[in-house]
Amino acid sequence: MSSTEQGTSSAAPAEPTTAPESAAAPEVPESFYYVHGKDKVVHKVSAGALQHSALIHGMISNLGYTEEQAKANPFPFENIDGDILQMVVDWCNQHKGKPTPPEDTNLPKQKEKLFDLVLAVNYLEIKELLTYCCKQVAMMVKGKSPEEIREIWMIPTDAEDEAAEKEAKKRAGKEAAGETAAAAGDAK
Amino acid sequence: MPIRILSLPVADLQYALNCMDTWDLVAFSLCSKRTKNLVKFTVRKIKKIEANVYDCRICLTVQAFQTIQNFVFIGIHDSCITLDFGKGTELWRKQGFTQRNWIPHFLDIFHESKIHSLVIMNVRLWDMDTVKQCIPKCQTLRIRENCYIKFENIEFLQLCSIAENAEIEKNIFTNENHISKFLNLNLRSVHLSDWDNPFKLELNDLLTANSINITIQTANIRENELNRYLKLWMKGNNIFNRPSYMKLSLIHEIDRDEVLRGIKYQIVDNECSLNRADGKKLSISIQRNSVDFEFQ
Numbered sequence: 477m478s479s480t481e482q483g484t485s486s487a488a489p490a491e492p493t494t495a496p497e498s499a500a501a502p503e504v505p506e507s508f509y510y511v512h513g514k515d516k517v518v519h520k521v522s523a524g525a526l527q528h529s530a531l532i533h534g535m536i537s538n539l540g541y542t543e544e545q546a547k548a549n550p551f552p553f554e555n556i557d558g559d560i561l562q563m564v565v566d567w568c569n570q571h572k573g574k575p576t577p578p579e580d581t582n583l584p585k586q587k588e589k590l591f592d593l594v595l596a597v598n599y600l601e602i603k604e605l606l607t608y609c610c611k612q613v614a615m616m617v618k619g620k621s622p623e624e625i626r627e628i629w630m631i632p633t634d635a636e637d638e639a640a641e642k643e644a645k646k647r648a649g650k651e652a653a654g655e656t657a658a659a660a661g662d663a664k
Numbered sequence: 665m666p667i668r669i670l671s672l673p674v675a676d677l678q679y680a681l682n683c684m685d686t687w688d689l690v691a692f693s694l695c696s697k698r699t700k701n702l703v704k705f706t707v708r709k710i711k712k713i714e715a716n717v718y719d720c721r722i723c724l725t726v727q728a729f730q731t732i733q734n735f736v737f738i739g740i741h742d743s744c745i746t747l748d749f750g751k752g753t754e755l756w757r758k759q760g761f762t763q764r765n766w767i768p769h770f771l772d773i774f775h776e777s778k779i780h781s782l783v784i785m786n787v788r789l790w791d792m793d794t795v796k797q798c799i800p801k802c803q804t805l806r807i808r809e810n811c812y813i814k815f816e817n818i819e820f821l822q823l824c825s826i827a828e829n830a831e832i833e834k835n836i837f838t839n840e841n842h843i844s845k846f847l848n849l850n851l852r853s854v855h856l857s858d859w860d861n862p863f864k865l866e867l868n869d870l871l872t873a874n875s876i877n878i879t880i881q882t883a884n885i886r887e888n889e890l891n892r893y894l895k896l897w898m899k900g901n902n903i904f905n906r907p908s909y910m911k912l913s914l915i916h917e918i919d920r921d922e923v924l925r926g927i928k929y930q931i932v933d934n935e936c937s938l939n940r941a942d943g944k945k946l947s948i949s950i951q952r953n954s955v956d957f958e959f960q
Contacts, residue, residue, distance in 0.1 A: 590667060591667040591668065591671075591672075594672060594676055595672070595673075598672075598673050598675075598676050606676065606679070607679065609676075610676055610679040610680040610683055611680075611683045613667070613669065613672075613680040613683075614680045614681070614683035614684040614688070615683075616667070617684070617688050617691070617692065618684075618685065618688055619688070620688065620691060621691055621754060621755075621756050622691045622692070622694040622695050622756055622757070622758065625688075625691050625692050625695055626695045628667065629667055629668070629669035629670070629695075630667065630668045630669070630670075631669070631670060631695045631696060631698075631699060632670075632696065632698075633696055634696050634697050634698075637696060637697070637698055
């Protein structure tokens with residue numbers, strides 16, 4: 477039941493097209509809300525599907541939007557790529573009002589997007605999807621050697637970690653010195 | 665398709681690690697100090713680690729929880745280990761590691777302070793000091809009957825010092841390397857077993873024994889030594905007697921009356937009960953070829 481449309485702008489979102497509802501339509505009309513990601517594409521999502529996201533559910537409850545207001549003001553998630561948000565919306569729609577199974581076969585298969593998906597899902601606070609994503613991340617290194625794991629997960633060596641730590645300390649020291657100098661300048 | 669796992673939010677990272685198989689976690693822990701610490705935070709437990717020492721090599725048998733593979737056999741070399749998961753062998757390498765770093769690493773990530781058992785197999789030339797450096801502590805030390813090494817005092821006692829219990833399947837004691845030095849190592853239990861070459865025991869060995877549970881099969885001791893031991897115990901000469909149970913399977917048949925000659929005792933449940941003036945009790949069961957002491 478999800479729908480998406482290439483939005484024109486976040487301020488004035490175009491009318492989203494709605495995908496045909498399933499044959500067994502609910503008796504009570506369902507309320508819909510709108511979200512968009514970095515690409516400004518607006519996604520129409522039912523309140524039931526959005527219940528998966530603790531963040532959006534909280535926003536809806538706090539704002540008390542009417543459907544018209546919701547249409548005029550889609551929730552902006554500028555830190556989430558459009559295709560990632562699409563995956564999230566699809567998952568929420570597929571699992572709307574259903575108990576989530578222990579193993580999710582509908583999980584997105586695009587591994588290259590997995591990292592961004594975990595970050596998005598973590599931000600949107602969708603606990604069940606996060607669980608599946610983390611499992612998927614863990615599966616990436618199943619049966620792999622330390623060298624292979626280091627490559628797959630881009631793990632720095634101890635020497636690289638130490639160098640990065642030194643660099644961070646150096647930067648922090650410079651910043652602190654800069655702030656002290658600025659404060660001294662202000663005082664003069 | 666790389667993914668920067670260490671950039672994930674901590675909770676997500678920990679959840680992903682919790683989903684991992686134990687052996688994938690071990691591999692992850694070997695990537696860097698940071699990954700090792702992350703693995704420690706998962707608080708994954710291990711069922712059992714057993715180390716078998718052969719000539720110039722140590723092999724581990726590791727039994728883990730939450731893993732498809734029940735047992736994994738690990739051969740420890742210098743900076744690498746070979747792992748046998750039952751479907752071929754894998755080689756894992758860790759730069760900067762030597763033979764002595766591997767077992768402490770496994771113990772550390774699984775929050776264990778000691779391995780479950782250290783088994784000395786058919787060793788001829790192995791330097792026991794190296795074993796001690798590789799294995800910080802063990803629950804049970806087993807010396808197998810096919811072990812060829814002649815244990816010199818210092819080496820042997822050093823090895824026993826890392827154990828809580830000791831099981832020796834071969835009479836490795838000599839006049840120089842006397843059994844009393846082994847019986848007074850303050851262990852939780854000692855089990856000596858050699859049917860072909862009995863362990864020679866004297867009164868002094870029993871008097872100085874300070875391990876809690878002692879089983880010796882077979883022991884070579886005379887009735888009069890046992891009788892003197894019981895008389896000294898009755899006099900309370902060894903007040904700080906630590907053993908709570910001692911079983912001696914004897915090489916020859918013994919005369920019960922000779923063992924109990926001149927000692928006051930009561931028969932309780934077919935056992936002789938000896939009561940000392942300070943209230944301590946000793947139940948002694950004497951069979952044809954064995955004597956059991958139970959100190960209360």
